[in-house]
Amino acid sequence: MDIEKNIGGDTSGELTAPHKDAPEQGAPRFWRGLEELADTPEFRDHKENEFPHGANDPDAKLNRRELMKVMAASAAFAGLSGCTKLPTQKIVPYVRQPEEIIPGKPLFYATAVTLSGVATGVLVESHMARPTKIEGNPDHPASLGAADSFAQASVLGLYDPDRSRAEVHDGRLASWAEFQSELSLALGGPTGAAGLRLLTGTITSPSLGDQIRGLLSQFSGAKWVQYESVTRDNFREGARLAFGEVVNTVYRVAQADVILALDSDFLTAGPGSLRYAREFARKRRVENENSKMNRLYAVESTPTSTGAMADHRLRLRASDVEGFTRALARELGLNSVAAPASAPQVPAEWIPALARDLKQHSGASLVVAGDQQPPVVHAIAHAINQALGNFDKTVYFTEPIEQSPSNQWSSMGELAADIRAGSVSTIVILGGNPAYDAPADLGFKELLPKVTFSARLGQHEDETSALCHWHIPEAHELESWGDARAFDGTVSVIQPLIAPLYGGKTACELLGLLSGKGAKSPHDVVRDYWKAQKTDEPRFDAFWEKTLRDGVVAGTQFPPKQVSLKPGIAAEPPAATPQGLEIVFRPDPTIYDGRFANNGWLQELPKPMTKLTWDAVAMVSPKTAARLGIDSSQAVELKYQGRTIVAPVWVMPGHADESVTAFLGYGRTRAGRVGTGTGFDAGWIRTYASPWIGAGLEIRRTGDKWPLAATQTHNTMEGREPIRVATLDEYAKNPKFAQAEAVENPLSLYPDVKYEGNAWGMAIDLNSCTGCGACVTACQAENNIAVVGKTEVIIGREMHWIRIDRYFEGDADGPNTFHQPLLCQHCEDAPCELVCPVAATVHSPEGLNEMVYNRCVGTRYCSNNCPYKVRRFNFRLYSDWDTPSLFGMRNPNVSVRSRGVMEKCSYCVQRINAVKIDAEKQDRPVRDGEIVTACQQTCPSEAIVFGNVNDPNSKVSLLKAKNRNYKLLEELNTRPRTTYLARLRNPNPEIEKSAGA
Amino acid sequence: MADSPADKLAEKMATAPILGPGHDFASVTDKISSIVLKRRPPKWWWVGFAIAFALVMLMLYSITYLLIVGVGIWGIQVPVGWGFAIINFVWWIGIGHAGTLISAILLLLRQQWRTSINRFAEAMTLFAVACAGMFPLLHMGRPWLAYWMFPYPDTMKMWPNFRSPLAWDVFAVSTYATVSLLFWFVGLLPDLATLRDRAKNPVAKIIYGFLAMGWRGSAVHWYRHETASLLLAGLATPLVLSVHTIVSFDFAFGIVPGWHATIFPPYFVAGAIYAGFAMVLTLSIPVRKVFGLEDFITMRHLDNMGKVLLATGLIVGYGYMMEAFSAYYSSDQYERFMILNRMFGPYAGIYWCLILCNIVTPQFLWFRKVRSKVGALFAIAMVVNVGMWLERFVIVVTSLHRDFLPSSWGMYYPTRWDFALFFGTIGLFLTLLFLFLRFLPLISIYEMRALVSEEDKKAEGWSPAD
Numbered sequence A: 001m002d003i004e005k006n007i008g009g010d011t012s013g014e015l016t017a018p019h020k021d022a023p024e025q026g027a028p029r030f031w032r033g034l035e036e037l038a039d040t041p042e043f044r045d046h047k048e049n050e051f052p053h054g055a056n057d058p059d060a061k062l063n064r065r066e067l068m069k070v071m072a073a074s075a076a077f078a079g080l081s082g083c084t085k086l087p088t089q090k091i092v093p094y095v096r097q098p099e100e101i102i103p104g105k106p107l108f109y110a111t112a113v114t115l116s117g118v119a120t121g122v123l124v125e126s127h128m129a130r131p132t133k134i135e136g137n138p139d140h141p142a143s144l145g146a147a148d149s150f151a152q153a154s155v156l157g158l159y160d161p162d163r164s165r166a167e168v169h170d171g172r173l174a175s176w177a178e179f180q181s182e183l184s185l186a187l188g189g190p191t192g193a194a195g196l197r198l199l200t201g202t203i204t205s206p207s208l209g210d211q212i213r214g215l216l217s218q219f220s221g222a223k224w225v226q227y228e229s230v231t232r233d234n235f236r237e238g239a240r241l242a243f244g245e246v247v248n249t250v251y252r253v254a255q256a257d258v259i260l261a262l263d264s265d266f267l268t269a270g271p272g273s274l275r276y277a278r279e280f281a282r283k284r285r286v287e288n289e290n291s292k293m294n295r296l297y298a299v300e301s302t303p304t305s306t307g308a309m310a311d312h313r314l315r316l317r318a319s320d321v322e323g324f325t326r327a328l329a330r331e332l333g334l335n336s337v338a339a340p341a342s343a344p345q346v347p348a349e350w351i352p353a354l355a356r357d358l359k360q361h362s363g364a365s366l367v368v369a370g371d372q373q374p375p376v377v378h379a380i381a382h383a384i385n386q387a388l389g390n391f392d393k394t395v396y397f398t399e400p401i402e403q404s405p406s407n408q409w410s411s412m413g414e415l416a417a418d419i420r421a422g423s424v425s426t427i428v429i430l431g432g433n434p435a436y437d438a439p440a441d442l443g444f445k446e447l448l449p450k451v452t453f454s455a456r457l458g459q460h461e462d463e464t465s466a467l468c469h470w471h472i473p474e475a476h477e478l479e480s481w482g483d484a485r486a487f488d489g490t491v492s493v494i495q496p497l498i499a500p501l502y503g504g505k506t507a508c509e510l511l512g513l514l515s516g517k518g519a520k521s522p523h524d525v526v527r528d529y530w531k532a533q534k535t536d537e538p539r540f541d542a543f544w545e546k547t548l549r550d551g552v553v554a555g556t557q558f559p560p561k562q563v564s565l566k567p568g569i570a571a572e573p574p575a576a577t578p579q580g581l582e583i584v585f586r587p588d589p590t591i592y593d594g595r596f597a598n599n600g601w602l603q604e605l606p607k608p609m610t611k612l613t614w615d616a617v618a619m620v621s622p623k624t625a626a627r628l629g630i631d632s633s634q635a636v637e638l639k640y641q642g643r644t645i646v647a648p649v650w651v652m653p654g655h656a657d658e659s660v661t662a663f664l665g666y667g668r669t670r671a672g673r674v675g676t677g678t679g680f681d682a683g684w685i686r687t688y689a690s691p692w693i694g695a696g697l698e699i700r701r702t703g704d705k706w707p708l709a710a711t712q713t714h715n716t717m718e719g720r721e722p723i724r725v726a727t728l729d730e731y732a733k734n735p736k737f738a739q740a741e742a743v744e745n746p747l748s749l750y751p752d753v754k755y756e757g758n759a760w761g762m763a764i765d766l767n768s769c770t771g772c773g774a775c776v777t778a779c780q781a782e783n784n785i786a787v788v789g790k791t792e793v794i795i796g797r798e799m800h801w802i803r804i805d806r807y808f809e810g811d812a813d814g815p816n817t818f819h820q821p822l823l824c825q826h827c828e829d830a831p832c833e834l835v836c837p838v839a840a841t842v843h844s845p846e847g848l849n850e851m852v853y854n855r856c857v858g859t860r861y862c863s864n865n866c867p868y869k870v871r872r873f874n875f876r877l878y879s880d881w882d883t884p885s886l887f888g889m890r891n892p893n894v895s896v897r898s899r900g901v902m903e904k905c906s907y908c909v910q911r912i913n914a915v916k917i918d919a920e921k922q923d924r925p926v927r928d929g930e931i932v933t934a935c936q937q938t939c940p941s942e943a944i945v946f947g948n949v950n951d952p953n954s955k956v957s958l959l960k961a962k963n964r965n966y967k968l969l970e971e972l973n974t975r976p977r978t979t980y981l982a983r984l985r986n987p988n989p990e991i992e993k994s995a996g997a
Numbered sequence B: 001m002a003d004s005p006a007d008k009l010a011e012k013m014a015t016a017p018i019l020g021p022g023h024d025f026a027s028v029t030d031k032i033s034s035i036v037l038k039r040r041p042p043k044w045w046w047v048g049f050a051i052a053f054a055l056v057m058l059m060l061y062s063i064t065y066l067l068i069v070g071v072g073i074w075g076i077q078v079p080v081g082w083g084f085a086i087i088n089f090v091w092w093i094g095i096g097h098a099g100t101l102i103s104a105i106l107l108l109l110r111q112q113w114r115t116s117i118n119r120f121a122e123a124m125t126l127f128a129v130a131c132a133g134m135f136p137l138l139h140m141g142r143p144w145l146a147y148w149m150f151p152y153p154d155t156m157k158m159w160p161n162f163r164s165p166l167a168w169d170v171f172a173v174s175t176y177a178t179v180s181l182l183f184w185f186v187g188l189l190p191d192l193a194t195l196r197d198r199a200k201n202p203v204a205k206i207i208y209g210f211l212a213m214g215w216r217g218s219a220v221h222w223y224r225h226e227t228a229s230l231l232l233a234g235l236a237t238p239l240v241l242s243v244h245t246i247v248s249f250d251f252a253f254g255i256v257p258g259w260h261a262t263i264f265p266p267y268f269v270a271g272a273i274y275a276g277f278a279m280v281l282t283l284s285i286p287v288r289k290v291f292g293l294e295d296f297i298t299m300r301h302l303d304n305m306g307k308v309l310l311a312t313g314l315i316v317g318y319g320y321m322m323e324a325f326s327a328y329y330s331s332d333q334y335e336r337f338m339i340l341n342r343m344f345g346p347y348a349g350i351y352w353c354l355i356l357c358n359i360v361t362p363q364f365l366w367f368r369k370v371r372s373k374v375g376a377l378f379a380i381a382m383v384v385n386v387g388m389w390l391e392r393f394v395i396v397v398t399s400l401h402r403d404f405l406p407s408s409w410g411m412y413y414p415t416r417w418d419f420a421l422f423f424g425t426i427g428l429f430l431t432l433l434f435l436f437l438r439f440l441p442l443i444s445i446y447e448m449r450a451l452v453s454e455e456d457k458k459a460e461g462w463s464p465a466d
Helices: A002-010 A034-038 A041-048 A065-086 A149-159 A176-188 A204-218 A234-244 A273-282 A307-311 A316-329 A351-359 A375-387 A408-421 A444-450 A465-469 A509-514 A523-532 A542-550 A601-602 A622-628 A728-733 A774-782 A789-793 A831-835 A861-865 A909-921 A934-940 A955-960 A991-994 B005-013 B027-038 B043-069 B084-106 B112-138 B145-151 B166-200 B203-210 B219-252 B264-290 B298-330 B333-342 B347-364 B375-400 B416-439 B445-457
Strands: A107-115 A116-128 A131-136 A198-199 A222-226 A248-251 A257-263 A297-301 A312-315 A367-371 A395-398 A426-430 A453-458 A470-473 A482-485 A491-494 A582-585 A619-620 A634-640 A643-651 A660-664 A694-697 A698-705 A724-725 A760-765 A805-811 A814-823 A841-843 A847-850 A946-947 A976-980 A983-985
Touching: A002 A116, A002 A760, A002 B445, A065 B264, A107 A491, A107 A694, A116 A482, A116 A491, A131 A934, A131 B333, A149 A601, A149 A774, A176 A453, A176 A470, A198 A204, A198 A408, A198 A509, A204 A222, A204 A509, A204 A523, A234 A831, A248 A542, A257 A351, A297 A351, A297 A805, A297 B445, A307 A523, A307 A814, A307 B264, A312 A367, A316 A351, A316 A582, A316 A694, A351 A367, A351 A991, A367 A375, A367 A619, A408 A444, A408 A831, A426 B445, A444 A465, A453 A465, A453 A509, A453 B005, A465 A831, A465 A991, A482 A523, A509 A523, A509 A698, A509 A847, A523 A542, A523 B333, A601 A774, A622 A643, A634 A976, A724 A991, A728 A983, A760 A955, A774 A805, A774 A934, A789 A909, A831 A841, A831 A955, B027 B166, B027 B416, B027 B445, B043 B416, B084 B264, B084 B347, B084 B375, B084 B416, B112 B166, B112 B264, B112 B298, B112 B416, B112 B445, B145 B166, B166 B203, B166 B219, B166 B445, B219 B375, B264 B298, B264 B375, B298 B333, B298 B375, B333 B347, B333 B375, B347 B375
Parallel strands: A198 A222, A198 A426, A257 A297, A257 A367, A297 A312, A426 A453, A453 A470, A582 A660, A619 A643, A724 A983, A760 A976
Antiparallel strands: A107 A116, A116 A131, A248 A395, A482 A491, A582 A694, A619 A660, A634 A643, A634 A698, A760 A946, A805 A814, A841 A847
């Protein structure tokens, strides 16, 4: 403690705080705010809490000596700075926690992260008040304990060194107070009130909605525009078409035995997907050969994870899905639905067989339409669900979760028209990035500078900020107070884990400023809003504390809403399907709409179906590629509606013919050091008229190459069956099909090792895994895994400890697709251990294959000798040892590896030991399920189970006892502790028969 | 029959002397020591040395960059964790083997024709081992910790992992280097004394005198020298077999298809001798030419070496055949795939090039006519040098790049730094060789003198058996 005090005496403050107040060289010196003018005690206090020289200036090049000094100071200071970093308002940790902060012992806080406004409840692991890891919140209906890659990666988003750190006015450093006065000038102008436009993303937050509504009533004539490039307009318009009002659709996948996905990736994308994946997987958790499971049909153009899980996947151009849906509706007896313009090009038996299957499962079937499909498909899907009696069984409706459900694209169009007409004098943009992702032909980029006063609240000084007069740094969700609704309406209160690292503001604060009621803190705004809502709570304080602790506001889930289908849905005959090459726009699976472009974890996360990293592609089917004479990694020119963009081609087995999928989110020009300049911007050819699907694309070869970084370059199993698959029928006939090739030879030169006590092992159910990749990001966050960059991925040096292998089976046009998570198998007879000359990889008494980084000299022999190739080598210095802002993000219980050492999955040994220590203190054995690895924890479909294989009743032992259990490469006698449960398919015999014939 | 040109040639080559006619003690000593003592280095020496030394600079440059950035500058990745470094290591170690074979085994077998080439071949061994030894060190992720490979008493009480072939490698190669150096130096002692006695330059006199360790040529000295040489030869003989056997264990103990084969030790040893003789031919042919040593390194030597080349080449060919056969016969899908992938996969070109270099080309050595043509021998030896390098590439890279799980298959492409270090070590080898040619007698003077006396005895009707 003395040491800390001593160091604390001359170096105080925190490591990563911005030095926004330091005047730049040569820049005019501004006063830092009204506080400084007034020289209040708070200001002096703040000044004294500044960090040691250089440490808080992100751009300062520290020399080694200084860096060591700063690191030492911050290490010694971690405890103290942790206290100063906590938000000033009371935040409440999740469930039972230690009474005080113990170094090395994390605290967990329940909060929520949002994507396009929709919340997923999470628990945030916090070490010494530094959020380091996101986990799903088991009490939250959208999470049930799982989290997706976006949520997992939000920690990196928080510590992103490229986040903006200061208010900027026309390219100059400015201050919040200056902004305050300029804004009030702008609003006080002649057209101030009526000319105000508020541009936000989708907002589900009740308190924010309340604030905005208040603001709109205060400024008559002001308008609120919500815009998302990955919009759910079709979903909303589909409901309007079907029911005459916008409602929210919630699926109960757990009750559906037959599911049809119409160009929908509901298992891995969109609100509620985590829950849907879990419910879907539970219906596939096959006990034995007599069990039943659900059946999934997928009709889609772009191969998705949902399509890969499907028992029957029909590839169809996205624009033909409507015709298919109409034909199916008519087959089901919905004769008011007009027939498709032309009969869909599908195998003749498909639609009748599907219709029969759906009918046989009336009330237990489900039709899901994808967000990219036009409203009419959604409406027909609703009609089919009603006709099948699925309403209130497998699907129900609620009030919309959005605060103001609107047609986002048309309101964006109106905004553009208003600016053009000169009726917009002030625009305040909260989040989003419209200058990058607004429809290309709207000319928003040219229009935005025409607005007299424009302000942008954003985490990065990006494309939009560059065109605005004012840029205000935005606080990250992990730094802010707020609330948001989940897919079913459940509200979570977002509590900050850390005071804003870079002094960012929240939307709440900016709205407060706009309304002139700026004094209230975001905490008070949220709390007061809920106090007003919960007047019936006798003890609001207790309610509030419970809400914060649990991560959900009790009783906010929307009740099912009765809806009635309008008659004559889709009765008008449809227009003929447009001819010509089709283009389909889709959000990128890992970068989404581009907002995650500067997130290295997500950039390097292989996309589930292509295994590509760091790039968006124009995806075509093998047949279409052959017709056009193009091939993967070639640069082509895409010409659509008079706009052209150069894009790399990716030939994708299973893609619909005569259709091209272009992924959004890349080609950012001001994303930051990671994201700028990666990939091509498909948004450039995405027009207002056709946000998702269009026809008439032209492709021209450029003759150039576009190297693409895929982590898996070989796509077939070569008859080796790393993934063993059978249909339910085959399984019933041959229950041991997965173990048929078991040829383990017990002979060994070395004596058998007896594992007393705990013996850790893992079982992975391939029947559940959707290949979404959440485990990969979770592992990356938990184990401080480095990002290597595109060129290194091309060479083959990605560092992920867990990877998802993806194999195709069958013909290239319509293959079956399988995913297999592969991590260190922790072989009992590990080939790697034998060959290490310095004994740097050894076996633990509990059967872990342990990697001792300190001992490793880097011969790479272990990797060569690993038949699973799960070992990863630091060929260069991949870990970032220089960027101070990233130091705080790292898991303090896992070493950050340096150059020249091997690393690999440790079964999260730090978690194992933490639990073991606790158990030992309480003098009891470790309970089953107490140790949860990072990959297991986040898996939406519960495919990964970890535990003690010596305990015959542990969950993992029970799984391993199943007849679907098999060891990968068992014939090598490696005796892996990780085993797999074979994948099953549940095909419709009628379709399967004719397909096989 | 006996009149046919071929038979004449056969007769001529079989009876060709291992020492040209007309030499006595003085002329042998003069001729060999004058290369070091009298003549100024010719122009070609300077040119050759300059080129070789430039390559050494390249090597040092690339090592410096390697130590700064890490092995990531090379093309290695996952799954191909070993690349040029290990290929070059095995290649250089293999080249070294001919020297030991010539000086040790042929000494024990009393093959006198070895005399004029053994010094030279031993030097080659030493330099090749020096080049080889660098690679295992540099290919490590953290080369500064290389001493952890040795069993030394440290405070962590950590020993190397004695189950690992790489740990055996450390002992095998370091023993080999030590014995080779000693053997070479002991063999040099009488000649160093000769140089000391004949040198005019006082500095040279001191240096040679220092190195000669007080050799006076007394009978006791000769007796001990003979004993030590024989003992060292006895020690070195098993090393010829053990070193490359253990190097082959690096692969054979792995479970990678294409590595995991019991045929590896003999196949590697044969390959090493094959490569080594090819290198001895490659070097001795130009050397005998430029130094006018045709009398000492005669056609008989070249012919014999050609025969050894052919014999070991056939063994190596048998190895390739057995690799393919056992892959087929094992019925193991991974083994079968491995050999098909070698033959028809993405690196098929290299495989067939290897077959052409190592199996097809040496078949010309069946013909005496070819063996009697210095140019042809030189060309074949060069081709074999290349072929043996390709063999190691095929073993290391094509085995690793597609092993068990197709998901992790990948391609290995060397970078410019891979080549820089490889050519750099060739530069080091040549530099050392040029220095050796300049400062040490490249043919053993005292052994050649012994040969003279035996030739004399032969002329007087003695036979060595008496």
